[in-house]
Amino acid sequence: xxxxxxxxxxxxxxxxxxxxxxxxxxxxxxxxxxxxxxxxxxxxxxxxxxxxxxxxxxxxxxxxxxxxxxxxxxxxxxxxxxxxxxxxxxxxxxxxxxxxxxxxxxxxxxxxxxxxxxxxxxxxxxxxxxxxxxxxxxxxxxx
Amino acid sequence: xxxxxxxxxxxxxxxxxxxxxxxxxxxxxxxxxxxxxxxxxxxxxxxxxxxxxxxxxxxxxxxxxxxxxxxxxxxxxxxxxxxxxxxxxxxxxxxxxxxxxxxxxxxxxxxxxxxxxxxxxxxxxxxxxxxxxxxxxxxxxxx
DNA sequence: TATTGTTATACTCTATAACTATA
DNA sequence: TATAGTTATAGAGTATAACAATA
Numbered sequence: 238x239x240x241x242x243x244x245x246x247x248x249x250x251x252x253x254x255x256x257x258x259x260x261x262x263x264x265x266x267x268x269x270x271x272x273x274x275x276x277x278x279x280x281x282x283x284x285x286x287x288x289x290x291x292x293x294x295x296x297x298x299x300x301x302x303x304x305x306x307x308x309x310x311x312x313x314x315x316x317x318x319x320x321x322x323x324x325x326x327x328x329x330x331x332x333x334x335x336x337x338x339x340x341x342x343x344x345x346x347x348x349x350x351x352x353x354x355x356x357x358x359x360x361x362x363x364x365x366x367x368x369x370x371x372x373x374x375x376x377x378x379x380x
Numbered sequence: 381x382x383x384x385x386x387x388x389x390x391x392x393x394x395x396x397x398x399x400x401x402x403x404x405x406x407x408x409x410x411x412x413x414x415x416x417x418x419x420x421x422x423x424x425x426x427x428x429x430x431x432x433x434x435x436x437x438x439x440x441x442x443x444x445x446x447x448x449x450x451x452x453x454x455x456x457x458x459x460x461x462x463x464x465x466x467x468x469x470x471x472x473x474x475x476x477x478x479x480x481x482x483x484x485x486x487x488x489x490x491x492x493x494x495x496x497x498x499x500x501x502x503x504x505x506x507x508x509x510x511x512x513x514x515x516x517x518x519x520x521x522x523x
Numbered sequence: 524t525a526t527t528g529t530t531a532t533a534c535t536c537t538a539t540a541a542c543t544a545t546a
Numbered sequence: 547t548a549t550a551g552t553t554a555t556a557g558a559g560t561a562t563a564a565c566a567a568t569a
Binding site for chain 4 (some may be wrong): 524525526527528529530531532533534535536537538539540541542543544545546
Binding site (some may be wrong): 434435436446447449450467470471472473474 | 549550551552553
C-alpha cells in the first residue's frame with residue numbers, strides 16, 4: 238500500500254491563499270464608491286486611536302512598505318480625510334489625525350464593510366465566524 | 381451611550397489579509413532551494429491528477445491569469461519538471477504531465493511544505509487546524 | 524549614528540489586446 | 547463563432563537607494 242498523497246486542497250495554507258484571492262476583490266468592490274481601496278481603508282480605519290499614530294507606526298502594524306505609505310497618506314490627505322500634524326516632541330514624525338470628512342468617510346466605509354463581511358462570511362454561521370476569528374488571532378499573535 | 385466602534389482587528393476579513401501577508405513569505409522561504417515560488421508550486425502540485433489538466437483548467441482552479449500561466453508552465457517545463465503534450469481529441473489544448481524530475485521535485489516541495497505548515501500553524505492545535513481548514517473549505521465552496 | 528519621512532528610479536508583476544491554431 | 551495557447555506591451559505596483567530634517 239502506497240502512502241497517501243497530499244493534495245493541494247489539503248493544505249490549509251493553500252486555502253488561506255485562495256480565500257485571500259476571493260476576499261480582496263470583494264473588499265475593493267465594497268469600497269469603490271468611497272474612492273478608497275483596501276489599503277487606504279485599512280489606513281483610514283487605523284488612524285482613529287487614543288494616541289495618533291505616525292506613518293511608520295501604521296507601516297509596521299499594517300505591513301505596508303514605509304515608502305508606499307507616503308503615497309497612501311498623500312491620497313487620504315488630498316481627499317481631505319486625514320491631516321498630517323508634526324509631532325511636537327519629535328519633529329521628524331507626523332501625527333496622523335482624522336479630519337471631519339474622514340470621520341464621515343470612515344463611517345460610510347464601515348457600513349460598506351459590514352455588508353461585505355456579512356456577504357463574504359455568509360456561508361458560515363455567526364459562531365463559526367467567531368471561531369475563525371479567534372483562530373486567526375491566535376495565528377497572528379507575535380507576528 | 382455611544383455605539384461601540386468597529387476596530388480593524390475585529391474585522392475577520394482584515395485578519396485573513398494579515399495572515400496572508402505573513403503566510404506568503406513563509407511559503408516562498410520554504411521553496412527557494414527548489415527554484416520554485418508559491419505559484420509554480422501550486423501548479424506543480426495540481427498537475428498530478430487522474431486526468432492531466434490543461435493550462436486553462438489550472439488557470440481557473442488556481443485563480444491565475446491564463447497569460448501568466450503560460451510563463452509559469454514555461455518555467456516548470458524548462459526546469460524539466462513537467463511536459464506539454466497535445467491533447468489528441470482537442471489539439472488546441474496541452475495536457476500537462478509530471479516529468480520524472482517533477483515527481484522528485486514535487487516530493488521535495490511537499491516535504492518543505494510540511495515543515496512550513498507545521499511551523500506556520502504551530503500556534504494552534506491539530507484539532508484547531510482541522511476546524512480552520514473546514515471553515516476555509518466552507519467559505520471557498522462555490523467560489 | 525539612527526530614525527522619520529520623502530523622492531526618484533528601477534524592477535517586477537499583471538492584464539489587455541491581438542494573433543494562430545483548432546473546434 | 548468560440549476556445550486554447552501565445553506574444554507583446556502598457557500600466558500598475560513595489561522596493562531600493564539616496565537624501566533632508568531631526569533625534
